[in-house]
Amino acid sequence: MKKYLVLLIVFGIVSCEGKKEIQLPKADRTIIGDVKEHSPIYIFFKVEGKDTIADVNRKNAIVSTNWIFNIDKRLPLKLVMPELIKLQAKKDKSIHKNEAAENYFSYANDKKKTLAFLPFASLKFKLEKPKSGVEIYFTKDDKVLVNKTIVEKSNLINYLDSLESDKPLKYNFCFDKEASYDTFIKNAVFINTLEVEMIISEIYIF
Numbered sequence: 001m002k003k004y005l006v007l008l009i010v011f012g013i014v015s016c017e018g019k020k021e022i023q024l025p026k027a028d029r030t031i032i033g034d035v036k037e038h039s040p041i042y043i044f045f046k047v048e049g050k051d052t053i054a055d056v057n058r059k060n061a062i063v064s065t066n067w068i069f070n071i072d073k074r075l076p077l078k079l080v081m082p083e084l085i086k087l088q089a090k091k092d093k094s095i096h097k098n099e100a101a102e103n104y105f106s107y108a109n110d111k112k113k114t115l116a117f118l119p120f121a122s123l124k125f126k127l128e129k130p131k132s133g134v135e136i137y138f139t140k141d142d143k144v145l146v147n148k149t150i151v152e153k154s155n156l157i158n159y160l161d162s163l164e165s166d167k168p169l170k171y172n173f174c175f176d177k178e179a180s181y182d183t184f185i186k187n188a189v190f191i192n193t194l195e196v197e198m199i200i201s202e203i204y205i206f
Contacts, residue, residue, distance in 0.1 A: 020044045022043075022072045025071075025073035025107045025182040026185075026186075027110070028109070029109065029111075029116075030112065031116060031117065032116065032117040032119060033114065033115075033116060035117050038065055039061040039065045039066070040061070041056070041067055041068065041070065043075065043084075044056075045072035045074045052075070052079065053079070056087070066101050067087075067103045067104070068104045068117065069103065069106065071105065071181050072181065073185070074180060075180070076178055076179065076180060077175055077205050078177040080181050080184075081125050081127060081205050082127070084125060085125055088103065102121045103120050103121040105188070118188055118192065122201065123200070123203055124202050125204075125205060127205055128204060129206050130172035132170065133171065134147060134163065134171050135174055136160075136173050138176065139179070140176040140178045140179040146160070153190065157194060157196050160196070171198050173204070174204040174205070175203065175204070175205050176205075
């Protein structure tokens with residue numbers, strides 16, 4: 001509870017100084033409960049006229065630390081991901097990069113009312129369709145399609161196990177670019193809780 005209150009205070013300061021606020025996404029499970037030696041990056045929801053903008057603030061980010069991405073849940077992935085890709089690239093290319101430092105998404109555990117974090121430094125985000133493999137696609141209205149067939153989340157692992165192939169299957173996790181960041185985090189947490197052995201190195205957004 002302490003960590004959750006601390007972040008609310010930090011966001012309050014940002015809001016007072018810059019008239020900005022961030023609505024964190026929510027999920028029902030905690031992947032990681034605490035992160036040491038971190039720097040914050042904020043991506044705010046901003047409206048200019050009829051346009052929605054992902055407003056990035058990274059002025060307090062120190063390359064050698066863990067980065068925590070605090071991203072407004074109302075933003076669509078098509079605005080969030082290009083900024084995220086650019087920030088990851090800047091950190092990876094820095095001569096001050098710490099190989100042990102991670103990147104994390106922050107979110108709220110709405111059951112425990114605490115802050116939680118999801119690591120993603122080892123992931124590459126691609127704004128394209130996968131060229132081969134099994135396509136596991138999360139839609140903007142929170143449905144799951146496996147090679148364009150609707151599958152219940154509760155039956156996803158059984159369905160994947162039932163797929164026949166004479167070669168090891170590659171599973172590609174994909175997201176609708178029109179989906180909200182809130183929906184993305186809920187499904188990313190869901191993927192992290194799947195009891196299955198698979199290496200996930202790329203996430204596709206299209």
